[in-house]
Amino acid sequence: YHDVIAPPIYHRIWWESYRAVNRRFAEQVASISAPGATVWVQDYQLQLVPQLLRRLRPTWPSGSSTIFRFRHMGCSPSCRGARRSCRGCWEPT
Numbered sequence: 001y002h003d004v005i006a007p008p009i010y011h012r013i014w015w016e017s018y019r020a021v022n023r024r025f026a027e028q029v030a031s032i033s034a035p036g037a038t039v040w041v042q043d044y045q046l047q048l049v050p051q052l053l054r055r056l057r058p059t060w061p062s063g064s065s066t067i068f069r070f071r072h073m074g075c076s077p078s079c080r081g082a083r084r085s086c087r088g089c090w091e092p093t
Helices: 012-032 049-056 080-086
Strands: 039-042 067-070
Touching: 012 049, 039 049
Parallel strands: 039 067
Antiparallel strands: none
């Protein structure tokens, strides 16, 4: 996501690094969370974590209040992976 007045620039290596960091966070959360734990995902830096957590811990149902997402900025319209990951999370308004 790019939030300044300039055209966004996307490089594949940045996307791959972003995915790798999100994967590491999700793996760590999945490994230390107790069954039925509540998980809060904060902001766009970790937008892929909800979907990754659901893959790693399928007992956390999609659309439940188990995985929460809070963000103050929107998602880039061109980022299908991040938008798909955020669907099914409970988001406070």
